[in-house]
Amino acid sequence: MQRPPLFESDGFIYWKNRFETYVKSKDLDLWHVITDGDFPPIQFNPETKKDEIVSFHKQNDDLKKKLAKNNEAKMVIYNALPRKEYERIFMCQTAKEIWDTLLITHQGNNQVKANKIDLLVQQYEQFMIPEEESIDNAFAKFNTIITSLKALDEGFSSKNCVRNLANCDW
Template identity: 25%
Template structure:
């Protein structure tokens, strides 16, 4: 999923890493006085093109991640307000905490170090089992 999101653009991925862009609107000053709407609230300057581009990237990231979530996991992210929040929830769900990742790595390394062909097992079956271990190691970032 991260590769797909990066292909959408560096700015889309940045909105996931850094969180949503918040446009800072300030009161408009004219001739030393704050312009007011109808004599009441101060009027605010409009978001810049850069603000609008960043907010659009936030919306794209949010939409794309939401569409990529399996229906049975959608209830986990339904209350998330940003793409970063969804990403963090899914990352924890699928990859686990640091302690869980360490356990996965230890398990995969033990399987790799203790790998032996079983008696009567075909070369093809041994290779399949070995390939699964290598895939596990790859998934925890060691290969």
């Protein structure tokens, strides 16, 4: 397995998207463990016809492989982090705890995220292209706003983005 993208605190959204794509391309179960938490040690019992918690010594190989995903996910995250970031998260027990800590540290809590979205929406709605600016530079600025909005889970459709750009005074 090749190394995941190296963490960039000053470009966290860029790194986050690349890291997510990397992990999903390797193993979707890993991404599940990072975002949703460990798989529970549960197996279907044909006698009782119910899912039951299974002690380690009674777990089959498939379940053990799923349960090992947390350590595998933690290792993928560790391999992406520099020492300074590792020192922030080394006490976390699960990959989900690590991921949530990174998100809060570099993206902020829900209120900070909402404030960032509000600011970006305002920039989006007020976007104008000055006469002296090239189309390439203007598009790059507009694309940065849209990419940041999408990265913060704001659902702007491409159709609306194109419409806004097309309505700019050229």
